[in-house]
Amino acid sequence: xxxxxxxxxxxxxxxxxxxxxxxxxxxxxxxxxxxxxxxxxxxxxxxxxxxxxxxxxxxxxxxxxxxxxxxxxxxxxxxxxxxxxxxxxxxxxxxxxxxxxxxxxxxxxxxxxxxxxxxxxxxxxxxxxxxxxxxxxxxxxxxxxxxxxxxxxxxxxxxxxxxxxxxxxxxxxxxxxxxxxxxxxxxxxxxxxxxxxxxxxxxxxxxxxxxxxxxxxxxxxxxxxxxxx
Amino acid sequence: xxxxxxxxxxxxxxxxxxxxxxxxxxxxxxxxxxxxxxxxxxxxxxxxxxxxxxxxxxxxxxxxxxxxxxxxxxxxxxxxxxxxxxxxxxxxxxxxxxxxxxxxxxxxxxxxxxxxxxxxxxxxxxxxxxxxxxxxxxxxxxxxxxxxxxxxxxxxxxxxxxxxxxxxxxxxxxxxxxxxxxxxxxxxxxxxxxxxxxxxxxxxxxxxxxxxxxxxxxxxxxxxxxxxxxxxxxxxxxxxxxxxxxxxxxxxxxxxxxxxxxxxxxxxxxxxxxxxxxxxxxxxxxxxxxxxxxxxxxxxxxxxxxxxxxxxxxxxxxxxxxxxxxxxxxxxxxxxxxxxxxxxxxxxxxxxxxxxxxxxxxxxxxxxxxxxxxxxxxxxxxxxxxxxxxxxxxxxxxxxxxxxxxxxxxxxxxxxxxxxxxxxxxxxxxxxxxxxxxxxxxxxxxxxxxxxxxxxxxxxxxxxxxxxxxxxxxxxxxxxxxxxxxxxxxxxxxxxxxxxxxxxxxxxxxxxxxxxxxxxxxxxxxxxxxxxxxxxxxxxxxxxxxxxxxxxxxxxxxxxxxxxxxxxxxxxxxxxxxxxxxxxxxxxxxxxxxxxxxxxxxxxxxxxxxxxxxxxxxxxxxxxxxxxxxxxxxxxxxxxxxxxxxxxxxxxxxxxxxxxxx
Numbered sequence: 001x002x003x004x005x006x007x008x009x010x011x012x013x014x015x016x017x018x019x020x021x022x023x024x025x026x027x028x029x030x031x032x033x034x035x036x037x038x039x040x041x042x043x044x045x046x047x048x049x050x051x052x053x054x055x056x057x058x059x060x061x062x063x064x065x066x067x068x069x070x071x072x073x074x075x076x077x078x079x080x081x082x083x084x085x086x087x088x089x090x091x092x093x094x095x096x097x098x099x100x101x102x103x104x105x106x107x108x109x110x111x112x113x114x115x116x117x118x119x120x121x122x123x124x125x126x127x128x129x130x131x132x133x134x135x136x137x138x139x140x141x142x143x144x145x146x147x148x149x150x151x152x153x154x155x156x157x158x159x160x161x162x163x164x165x166x167x168x169x170x171x172x173x174x175x176x177x178x179x180x181x182x183x184x185x186x187x188x189x190x191x192x193x194x195x196x197x198x199x200x201x202x203x204x205x206x207x208x209x210x211x212x213x214x215x216x217x218x219x220x221x222x223x224x225x226x227x228x229x
Numbered sequence: 230x231x232x233x234x235x236x237x238x239x240x241x242x243x244x245x246x247x248x249x250x251x252x253x254x255x256x257x258x259x260x261x262x263x264x265x266x267x268x269x270x271x272x273x274x275x276x277x278x279x280x281x282x283x284x285x286x287x288x289x290x291x292x293x294x295x296x297x298x299x300x301x302x303x304x305x306x307x308x309x310x311x312x313x314x315x316x317x318x319x320x321x322x323x324x325x326x327x328x329x330x331x332x333x334x335x336x337x338x339x340x341x342x343x344x345x346x347x348x349x350x351x352x353x354x355x356x357x358x359x360x361x362x363x364x365x366x367x368x369x370x371x372x373x374x375x376x377x378x379x380x381x382x383x384x385x386x387x388x389x390x391x392x393x394x395x396x397x398x399x400x401x402x403x404x405x406x407x408x409x410x411x412x413x414x415x416x417x418x419x420x421x422x423x424x425x426x427x428x429x430x431x432x433x434x435x436x437x438x439x440x441x442x443x444x445x446x447x448x449x450x451x452x453x454x455x456x457x458x459x460x461x462x463x464x465x466x467x468x469x470x471x472x473x474x475x476x477x478x479x480x481x482x483x484x485x486x487x488x489x490x491x492x493x494x495x496x497x498x499x500x501x502x503x504x505x506x507x508x509x510x511x512x513x514x515x516x517x518x519x520x521x522x523x524x525x526x527x528x529x530x531x532x533x534x535x536x537x538x539x540x541x542x543x544x545x546x547x548x549x550x551x552x553x554x555x556x557x558x559x560x561x562x563x564x565x566x567x568x569x570x571x572x573x574x575x576x577x578x579x580x581x582x583x584x585x586x587x588x589x590x591x592x593x594x595x596x597x598x599x600x601x602x603x604x605x606x607x608x609x610x611x612x613x614x615x616x617x618x619x620x621x622x623x624x625x626x627x628x629x630x631x632x633x634x635x636x637x638x639x640x641x642x643x644x645x646x647x648x649x650x651x652x653x654x655x656x657x658x659x660x661x662x663x664x665x666x667x668x669x670x671x672x673x674x675x676x677x678x679x680x681x682x683x684x685x686x687x688x689x690x691x692x693x694x695x696x697x698x699x700x701x702x703x704x705x706x707x708x709x710x711x712x713x714x715x716x717x718x719x720x721x722x723x724x725x726x727x728x729x730x731x732x733x734x735x736x737x738x739x740x741x742x743x744x745x746x747x748x749x750x751x752x753x754x755x756x757x758x759x760x761x762x763x764x765x766x767x768x769x770x771x772x773x774x775x776x777x778x779x780x781x782x783x784x785x786x787x788x789x790x791x792x793x794x795x796x797x798x799x800x801x802x803x804x805x806x807x808x809x810x811x812x813x814x815x816x817x818x819x820x821x822x823x824x825x826x827x828x829x830x831x832x833x834x835x836x837x838x839x840x841x842x843x844x845x846x847x848x849x850x851x852x853x854x855x856x857x858x859x860x861x862x863x864x865x866x867x868x869x870x871x872x873x874x875x876x877x878x879x880x881x882x883x884x885x886x887x888x889x890x891x
Contacts, residue, residue, distance in 0.1 A: 035294065035386035037559040042437030045287070045555070050566050088738045159566035162739065163678070164773075175739030177568070177872070185432045187440060188565040189506045192740045192747040192873050199749040203506065206348045210442050211432035213348075214336045214465035221431040 043186050050157045051183070054150035056116070059128035059143040066154060070142070071183050073224065075111045075208050078179040079193055080160055082119035083131045088176045092193030093135045095200060096178075100138050102201040108140015111208060116154065117145040118174055180207050184224040187211065288562035290677070293554035293575045296384035299583035300669075300697040306545065307519065307579065310397055310411035312367050319370040319398055324422045324471040327356040335467065342427070342464020343455060343471060347505075347750040348442075355455035355462070358856055359482070363475040367421040369413060370398030373443055373516065374406040374428045381552075381561075381575075382582045388559045391436050392515035393429055395500075408580045409548045409600075410500070410518025414540070417524040418488055420476040426469045438510040438563040441466050446503035447520060448646060449495060449629060449784070449837040451479050454858035457781055460505035460875065461750035461859075479783060482855040483760050489855075492718040493784070493835070496527050497596040497629030497648045499548075505750060505875075509571070509602050509867035513563050515580075517600050519546045526717070527631065535717055536709035537625070538594040538652070543708065545586070546596045547670075549643075549695060550577045551604050568739065570603030570679020570868040576672075578696045585667075585697040590656040591706035594625070601645040603866045605682045605775065605840070607674035607814070609640045609689065610653070612662045613697075616690025620661055620668060621818070623711040626650035627834035630784065633719055635711035636831055639818040642674065644777030644840040646865040649831075652711050655700050670696040679868060681775030681843065684812030720835065723786060723850050726764040730755070731890050733768045734776050734841060734864065734874060741864065741874035744890055748863070748875035755891035757853045759882040764788070765849045772811060772844040776869060781860040782880065784835040785849040790827035793844045813842050838865055853880045 053067040064070060079096070081089040093115070100107045107113055115137075117123035128143035137143070145151075155161055160175045162168040176193040180203065191203045211221045315323055322329060328343035330350060339345070344355045372395070379392045395410030415421050429441035442465055446458035455462070456472045464470050475481070478489025498520040502511035521540065523529045529540035538544050551573030555562035563571065578584055599606055610620035623635040629648050641649050658668055673692035675685040709715045732743050740747065746754070757763060765785075767778050770793060792811055815821075816829040825833055832839075839847055863875035878891070 035559070037294075037388060038557050040557055042435075045557070045562075046437060046565075049287070049564075157566070159564075159568055160739070163569075173738060176737075177740055179566075182432075186435055186437055187432055190568075190872055191506075194738070194740065195747040195873070196749055196752065199751055202347060202751070207506075210348055210440070210465065214338055214427070214467040216428045216430075216466050218335070219431060221433065224433075 043184070046186060046188075050159075052153055052157050054146060054154055056144040056146040056150070057125055059125050059132055061125045064144070070112070070114060071181070073184050075182045076114060076180070077111065077204060078114045078116065078158060078181070079177070080118050080155060080174060081115050082117050082171065083123050083127045084119065085171070085174075087172060088174065088193070090135075092176050092178075093137070095193060095195070095197045096141070097136050097138075098197035099201045099204065100141060102198065103204065106208075107138065111140070111204065113137075113141035115141070115143045116151065117143070118151070118155070118171055120145045120148050120151050180204055182207065182211070185211055185221075287557045288553050288555050288564055290553065290572055290574050292556040293552070293573070294387055294556060294559055295575070296382040296387055296582055298384070299694070300585045302383050302581050302584045304584040304586040304696060305579045305581055306541070307407065307409045307412045308397060309541065310369050310371065310413045313370055313398060315368060317368070317370065319400060319426075320368055320424060324365065324368075324424065324473065326360040327353070328471070333467070336465070338465055338468055340468065341470060342468040343462070345462065345464060347461045348463065357455060357473045358453040359475045360473060362487075363420045363477065365422045365473060366419045367415065369421065369423040370426070371395045371410070371423060372398065372400070372404070372406070372426040372428045375430050375434070376406045376408070379408060379515075379580075381577060381580060387554070390561050393439055393511070394515040395425075395518055406515070408515035408517070409546070410516070412518065412546060413500070413520040414529075415474075415476065415520065415522055417476055417478060417494065417522065421474055423472045424469050425472065427464055427466050429466055431466070436560070438565050439514040440504065440507045440511065442504050442507075443511070443516070444503045445470070445472065445500050445516070447472065447474070448499045448501060448779075450474060450498050450520075450522075451493070451495070451783065451855065453856040454860060457860065458500070458503050459781065459859070459861055460503050460508070460863075461877075463504045477855075479852070480854055490721060491524070491526070492721050494524050494527065494631070494718060495522050495629050496626060496631065497598070497650055498522060499598055499600065499648070501600070505748070506871050509871045510563050510565060512600065512867055513552070513561075513571070513602050517548065519548065519596065519598065521596070522629075531708040535631070535715060536707065538592055538708040543592070544594040544596070546579070546598065547696065548579050548598050548600045549606060550580075550600050551575065552577060567679070567868060568872050570866050572604055572676055572679055576693050576695050583694060583696065585699055587699045587701055588655050589701050590659055590703035592652050592654045592656075592708045592710070595651050595653065596629075597643065597649045597651060599643045599645050599647055601865070601867050603645060603679040603868055604676055605642065605644050605674055605777075606672040607640050607642045607686060607817075608695070609671050609673055609692075610658065610668050611671040611689050611694070612665055612668050613690060613694070614665050615662065616688070618661060618689075620658055622654070623652040624649055624819070624831045625652055625711065625717070627831055628784070628837045630835040631717035632831070632834055634714050634716055636819040637711070638831065640673070641817045641831055642814040642840070644775075644838060644865070645867065646777060646779055647838045647840070653698075654710075655698065656703065656706075659700050666700050668698050668700070669694045670698070679866065680773060682812070684810050720786070720833070723788070724762050724852070726850065727758065727761040728887050729764040729766065729889065731766045731768060732862070732876075733770060734778065735770055736774070741869050741872050743862075743874065743876045746876070748873040748877075750877065752877065753859060753879045754876045755888050756879045756881050756884045756886040758884055758886070759857055759880050760854050762850065762852045765851065766846055767839065767841050767849060768793070768846045769841045769844060775843055776841045776864040776866060776874065777838050778841050778862065779838045779865040780851070780862045782856060783851050783853050784837050785839070785851045786834075787828045787832055787836060787839055788825055788848040788850050790842070791846050793846055811843050811845070813845070814840070857881055
């Protein structure tokens with residue numbers, strides 16, 4: 001970094017941070033710049049910060065983009081797993097199979113399940129396909145792998161990381177959380193993959209249906225077209 | 230994780246900043262340093278790695294736009310919620326013992342949301358307990374609405390915010406929601422009903438966070454489950470929900486009939502949304518308010534009873550919240566993808582950034598509430614022109630419960646949802662600070678992430694100033710002088726427990742657990758036999774997290790605080806590099822109890838939230854008496870709470886459940 005002066009540090013900060021005072025700077029241009037906020041829709045901010053459009057590969061070998069193809073305009077349940085995982089993954093997968101049974105034909109219709117490999121180096125699409133079949137995962141549930149760096153970015157963006165690098169590197173300790181989202185409605189929740197499947201199913205159903213219940217002064221939540229058949 | 234080069238670069242950059250002549254104040258204003266003096270991670274300025282001066286995602290600690298000046302806005306005092314008569318149109322049809330579950334054609338749902346559990350109607354459920362014995366005498370209405378023009382600072386360069394809050398009960402659009410919500414003032418032996426309408430916007434109008442299903446918990450009131458506003462009793466847009474409270478002290482149905490044990494009186498309460506999975510974002514959005522409870526001793530009038538400073542002039546609520554403002558939009562932001570907890574860099578008191586309050590030279594009662602979401606505070610009084618001056622004051626109540634007698638302190642530590650009632654005698658303060666005329670309420674406890682505080686207490690003047698007091702002229706003071714050791718309520722006796730249970734608050738595969746299990750509305754973990762006493766050990770095996778644990782229904786006492794003895798990160802013994810040591814609160818100048826091991830004297834009190842510090846076991850004592858039904862226990866770091874650090878239990882007569890590890 002070039003040698004700083006008081007002035008150029010403040011100016012540099014002004015590009016991206018918005019705090020500051022006219023009195024402090026004596027420079028209106030910089031000050032104005034700092035308080036020039038952008039009117040970015042919140043849905044777009046969530047997309048930029050949490051839903052990267054990385055390329056993934058499905059268990060059928062099909063290339064998909066995370067945001068455009070899997071999440072945009074959809075209700076989703078996202079978890080991370082890998083096929084050789086012995087402890088938490090088989091249990092969570094088993095629970096999700098039961099949840100899928102309870103949700104019946106909604107999965108693949110207006111709710112989509114995604115299981116993303118934490119071991120993209122070793123989990124090939126065919127491995128994921130075998131895993132899905134062995135566990136009885138039904139239609140509407142995609143198992144996904146991809147480039148390790150993309151998966152890492154996705155994991156970080158979705159909040160499935162630990163600050164402690166030792167903890168974070170320990171795959172046996174990976175998060176059993178389920179990320180439940182309604183992307184167009186900006187509604188994001190979690191449930192615990194280890195919880196009772198009936199409870200998980202009720203959380204997913206409530207997340208999906210509660211916004212559409214009730215009305216105030218005749219105003220109901222409009223169903224985005226994407227939620228219709 | 231930072232490598233050595235990054236650390237060296239950070240140090241070099243910091244020295245550069247010093248050489249460039251930037252003051253600490255400049256750095257704070259630039260968002261390069263928090264007002265706690267912590268250099269925030271960007272551009273190699275700290276050892277955390279980022280790429281430029283830019284804020285990584287725009288909703289991060291250290292990135293919030295700050296107003297040009299602080300201590301320029303007066304402290305807002307929330308309005309008092311007006312009582313209404315039964316003839317008020319908002320109360321038609323009148324509240325009834327069983328819920329009004331007739332279908333409203335306008336919504337397709339029952340008119341009243343009471344009787345729903347986890348979103349589904351359970352016909353015949355949730356009729357009010359004790360409604361006929363203690364019929365309601367007072368009525369209130371509140372409507373939960375969005376307010377799209379809410380200002381957290383008079384600096385107009387920071388935009389107006391959209392908050393969700395409570396209004397004063399009117400149906401007119403002009404009766405806008407405010408944050409904090411209107412203060413509800415009630416008295417013991419005057420049972421009341423609050424009818425709350427959910428008039429929130431649709432889900433897609435949430436601005437990025439918040440869900441419009443509501444359950445309003447009256448925090449720490451001795452309420453039956455149907456009126457408690459627990460996590461599973463949420464209701465929908467267009468519904469209302471009647472919350473009835475018998476307004477009798479604990480014991481009223483058993484050993485202290487018919488009005489309860491006056492020593493169990495509660496005074497400072499708050500109400501807030503408790504919708505399971507979404508409490509953090511909804512409370513952060515503004516759905517919080519105070520409730521004050523008076524009785525024949527704590528009267529609100531300094532001429533009577535215990536002679537505590539008169540409400541409302543000298544009895545003032547202080548709600549602390551920390552927020553993040555999105556650096557791209559200037560709007561309050563909340564990261565719904567965060568599991569750890571949210572620490573803000575914009576400090577609000579009663580909804581405004583760092584306000585001031587003009588006071589007279591006399592005694593005041595302040596009711597300090599940490600309304601979250603995740604920060605712990607240790608609060609001191611600081612003379613900004615002489616920050617080394619030690620300024621004592623008095624704690625009179627913990628979690629809204631008057632102590633047996635006031636305790637003089639120089640600080641107190643308050644976790645999320647805890648309340649401390651304090652008395653500041655500005656006449657004495659003025660004597661201490663001489664010609665100076667202001668003192669500030671300062672948080673000197675360092676906390677840089679949602680896990681919990683570090684062990685660092687900043688020197689005076691280097692913490693986060695929350696509020697400035699401007700001391701004016703002397704006025705008459707008829708309130709009791711705490712230095713005369715007035716006696717309030719004695720503590721109810723601790724009796725032999727029927728059973729002792731253990732609860733380990735931990736993490737398992739990145740998920741919060743209690744005794745290795747997750748929250749679910751549908752699962753009652755154990756049953757307490759009604760009208761018995763129990764001891765609960767709450768255990769934190771980790772030295773890298775701290776949790777404020779809240780238990781509904783009945784209050785508890787902390788019988789002991791003990792360190793687990795060197796476990797660092799889990800009972801299994803794995804060592805975490807992120808361990809932050811054991812740094813318990815030292816008592817704030819009032820010392821540690823000789824009778825209750827490890828318990829600060831200011832916590833020898835009835836409690837409803839206990840800070841479960843790093844690597845610690847707390848032994849709690851309870852009596853469960855008057856109400857039957859289901860209640861939760863949970864972490865009140867609301868982000869942890871939403872990610873399942875919660876359980877439900879039941880209180881029932883004649884059920885024997887001795888499970889020690891439920």
